[in-house]
Amino acid sequence: MRYEDLADLPCSITRPLVILGDRWTLLVLKASFAGVRRFNEFQSALGISRSRLQDRLGRLVEHGILDRRQAADGAHVEYRLTRKGHDIYPILMAIRDWGDAYMAPDGPPARYRHRDCTGEAHVQLTCEACGTEVTAHDITPEPGPGILSHLGRPGAELGQ
Template sequence: MRYEELADLPCSITRPLVVLGDRWTFLVLKEAFAGVRRFNAFQNNLGIPRSRLQDRLGRLVEHGILVRQQAADGEHGEYRLSRKGHDLYPILMAVKDWGDTHMAPDGPPVHYRHRDCTGEARVTLACDCCGEAMTAHDVVPEAGPGLLVHAEAATRG
């Protein structure tokens, strides 16, 4: 199966990986969350080849994660996170939590503090009904409506 064909699979993990599934895309998003908006600033901060950056920014705009607009000074374009883009923040923080736990032998290189109380930002998995914390051992996947529609279409088609 070709990489692009993965976007057609009825899987809410696989489909986003087609858009987000490389290191440069996540690094561009990390910079966007840090307030970077201009192409040259992304390029300078990341050291990414211009053509690769253009591709990643274009893909993020195409999928509505970033919005390209004219800067306030009117001279340059800039990239801003959309609501859809802001919804990716917990994913970046989950990767950060994992990295702090498993790949930071000298401790976290950066603390992400809560502005109002200086507590640390952490991502936890919890049940949306009872609020209980969960791990992979507590989760049971079951077919949802998107899979059922896909299966019905496949049998007709």
């Protein structure tokens, strides 16, 4: 089985991971959220090779996560987050919370503050019905509507 075929599985964790879950993609997006927009800027900020960066940016544009456009002065190109790309932020913040908890022995390298009140922002997994914060132990997955069209398909035994 090829890795890309996983994108056909009816799983909302697997499908994004086929796009985002490789060596550089989420780091490129992290730079995007930090305000990086230009090719050379990405390259020097991340230390990624040019050909790899080209590949990753192209893939993100292809999936509608970044938008590639000529800048106002016409002299260079800009890669900017789309709405879809902007909504990836909670994923990066969830990673950061875990990194702060387990990989930052000297304390958090950065604080991510709410601009309005200077409080720190954190990710919470909450139940939309009762509002309490939940963990993996409190969750039971069950089939949803999106799985119906996949029931009799080949490969349906993979994933959950």
